[in-house]
Amino acid sequence: MGLFIRRLIDNINHILNNNRYKNRNNLMNINNLTVSFDTADGEIKAVDNVSFSLEDGEILALVGESGCGKTVLCKSLMGLLPENALVTAHDMVNENLQVNRRFAMVFQNPFTALDPTMRIGKQIEEAIRIKNKKFNRVQVKTRVCELLEQVGIDNPKERSRLYPHELSGGMRQRVVIAIALAADPQILLADEPTTALDVKTQAQILSLLKQLNRETGMSMIFVSHDLYVVSQIADRVVVMKDGRIVENGSVQQIFETSKSEYTKKLLEAARIIHGDKSNNEDYKA
Structure with a gap:
């Protein structure tokens, strides 16, 4: 077993063995969310009939390549889409989500x-x-x-x-x-918050987000294209491709028994990028 895979499994086991991930309440349901943009070339669909839930205190990762709809989805929750955006959905929030403290967002480039x-x-x-x-x-x-x-x-x-x-x-x-x-906020939307940072700083920010999650009980939607990064922070993973969800499961299911060929390609890409560097202390959150 390679060092990269061992590191992923260590991250997963740490999450599964932590009792704070048990007995949570459902905080938010997203049902049939679709986001399109009215352009000169016609309607372009960026998010296509997406459904998922978020539990209280949970860190949910949205994963996929650039352009798959992750950021558009988050901005639709924040109400930050441009005027030409067309949003349709059912039951985007529930009674456990307080109107005056729903969301806050951390963007990719702090500068x-x-x-x-x-x-x-x-x-x-x-x-x-x-x-x-x-x-x-x-x-x-x-x-x-x-x-x-x-x-x-x-x-x-x-x-x-x-x-x-x-x-x-x-x-x-x-x-x-x-x-x-x-x-x-009850929910922090973190849109690739470590992408613009070096490896050591990336690990520090991941560690900070996990600490805040533990201390405040705040739920998070963590957006990333890197499954190795996701393995260090997420409880559950939603994999997106071309605006649709191709796989949705616990971090253990996604990393150990993934059924989607697209998810398997993302895992392989993470292995190629990080390789045996995953045992480097600078990579550990």
Whole structure:
């Protein structure tokens, strides 16, 4: 058995042996979600009749190649699609999902997600004031420092005065996560949050997301094209291709008894890309 496969199995067993994954309540149901775009060349369907559920405290991975509909699906939940988007669905949420704290999103590139002309503390303040309209200035400043500490940024008072370009890529992504946490979401949508980062920083961000999931009980939809990354964080996996779900199952089912040929190709691609580097400490979240 190769080191890559052993590492995948170790990740899966760690998830399965953790009691926090048992006895969860259903948080959200997506039924027959379709997203199309009205273009000059006609209607283009990006998400085609997709259905899945998300449980309270669960980390669900959306996996597939670029252009398969993962990001469009997440943006449809956030209401961030352009005006030419046509969305149809049934029962996208249920009674366990509170209207005022449903979703927050972490985007792939933290540099473009942040305003380069504003200090990071001010950007976090904006998110805090949306959620806590009655907070006074001192409470907002205190909350900024709390959030920065929560995402692993030390000296938060001093760091809050910095601009995005004064931070590393990993630090910028931590700031984006802090902004998302300011909304106290029940569901965090993480759209390939580690793709633009080096391997070591990628592992640190994955570790942070798992820690936040444990500490807050927040559910996550984690978008990725890399099944090795998914093996380190997900409880369950939804595999998408051409806007449709081709496979949906527990992390154990997807990695050990996958039935879809497309999923098997993604697994093979992950093995080729990561290979025996998977035993490197820099790869471990």
